[in-house]
Amino acid sequence: MRVGIIGAGIGGLATAVGLQRAGVPVTVFERRDGAGDAGSGISLFGNGLAALDALGLGPAAREIGAVPGGIGPDTPAGQRRPDGRWLTRLPHSVQQTVAVVHRADLQRILLDALAPGTVHTGRPAQSVSVDGRTVDLAGGPETFDVVVAADGIGSRMRRDWPGDPGIRSAGYRAWRGVSAQPVDVTAGIGETVGRGLRFGIAPLADGRVYWFAVVSEPAGQPTGQPAGQPALDGPGPVLAAFGGWHRPIRDIVAATPPEAIRSLPIEELAGRLPTYRRGRCVLLGDAAHAMTPNLGQGGNQALEDAATLVALLTDPTIDGRDGRIDAAVAEYDRRRRPRTQRIARQAALLGRVLQARGPLTAWARDAALRFTPPAVAARGALAVQRWRPPAG
Template sequence: MRQAIVVGAGIGGLTSALALIRAGWQVRILERAEVPGEVGAGITLFPNALRALDAIGVGDRVRALPSGGVAGPAGMRDPSGRWVVRVDGQQPIHDMYAVHRQDLYGALAGALPDGVLSAGAEVVGTRVEADRVEVGYRAAGRDLSAGADLVVGADGLRSRLRAAHWPAYPGPAYAGYTSWRGVTTPASAVEASGETWGRGTRFGILPLGDGRVYWFATASVPARAGTAGGNPDARPDERAELLRRFADWHAPIPELITGTDPAAVLRHDTYELRTPLPGYVTDRVALVGDAAHAMTPDLGQGACMAIEDAVTLAAALAGDVELPDALRRYDAQRRPRTQSVVRASHRMSRISQAHGPLTGPLRDLVVRLTPPKLAERGMRRVIAWVPPPVPAAR
């Protein structure tokens, strides 16, 4: 049986492991965290991701989670609460499926066979040989190694595997704004969802379906010195900073902020892989998710693309195939699509974070006058993706 080592136990890593196991591979996940889990708040899954999860037999497990989405009045408002544009039930945003990141992590991790996930195992290097790849890692204070036919780099924005195997790549670039996220249970039901756009600031609201509400906020500010972009941190003063920026915005925005435990307010600067990687595979290493194509969250497609990657990689590797050919096929299928979504997400971030005295009002006017079918055309193409089949190995 062919063997794969997956580096990283995030959404992309877990899905990669599940997909490869279905395709007949023996898989081990190396995760550096002592207690694996997703730090975060809400996450959005669109039909493209759900179809991918169905292809590897875990879609129903995810759909069984407490979930929400866009219900009732939805769209974009200004800080006073006036609707700039409203959407109806036929638009792509209504196909969105919102869950808590920790719930999604639990569903995927719970589908793994025993012994697949090794926690507290920090990968420190790889050595590619003719027919194997050796992975060096540190666990429990010891230097260890393991061999496999393939290594899947699912180690995120600051991927060590990407840095090691693509040393000339410039790395992540700051997207120009910072983000806060939180989950709270408001005293009364939230009846409207969507985003509110100010000048260089945004606030988004999305019910999770069990009384909880996921919210996020953004502000166009310089990157924070000394922080590893994309790594969340919680600081007691972040809620105060949010109230300073959003206290006079329409209800229920101030109430959602004050109703969130200050220690549970997450903040991270937003980074992206703006420069396209020249390839997602090399020798016996393949990258998935943020390690390959980290994007801004403006289209809600980051996790969706990682899930698509995982399923497409497993489909390419299923059956009696030559590894180099399979990896080239994966790269050819995924690189154009994901890099297109990176660019589209970046363009949306420039629009939504407009902060000039003229560009902000002009943006709102353009959004208001744009026909809905024209505005949604690109998103419909993204979420129409259909996964390749991943036949279960016998």
């Protein structure tokens, strides 16, 4: 079996690592000249870490995502008001289920785990044949036994998919950044919510802070706006919206290199795909189920996809009328589509609640957060993390 993977993001590289370690020849094609990732953070929850464990990468991910010594059980986590008063706090046991890592560090772990020459950069893919085996690539077509399309929310492969819903604006815009040096966040981590505004604080292992700022936009904004618009980048728009909020928000933004603060519209799939499989081509990660980041599950679901697909493709007990490989990719679709589409719906709903702009809706949101028992909030936070990789 020979596998071609389109896209050198987290999901594509994780799939390549798992297959290669199982002895499957893999080639990864990346349209960019380099396979680097954005300079922001990603929260690896229990399910994402379980997927990395199944791929043999769990210890390395936990090492770069260890909580720094200054953040312990006395550091509160949860959701606050702009003045710093707490709406809800999560038990420390919930904090222990997440490892916040820099995307570049996770990308490095994945790339280092691959054999030299696995990733071919500067080779964009234009289309895949109906049987899902031949990819039209810059430099000429190539044929594989399985093709994995992990080429992101704007997937070129998905555009030819039956029932592709396209993408739409979620109604808000985000800025993300990582401070250049440690910032004291022992007063609290998590999210702060206002009327149509949200700011998140998540410490990295070395004391630097990954942060995000979210601002609601008018409905119907056009999708596909290029990230990095000069008028929207940098600390100016962030401080204009959040500069008067509680400490250390202003300190965190000030500690971030201005050129590293980029704005982008938050987008999602405009509907549910009827299938993640077309012949022997499967969609993976954002190409299959691009969701809003409100549950922090985009990257974690891509890792689940990767671990599931690797286990199924390398499981010799799987068989079907059309052959083992066809049965494996059909089973991948059966397992992954319901879970990922359900989580995408939950993330979209949560985003509408957290981005409430009206005085009454924002008041109702804050009241609901304030009167939710911590144990109930913890169960909700942990529910989405319940996942086990298939035995392979």
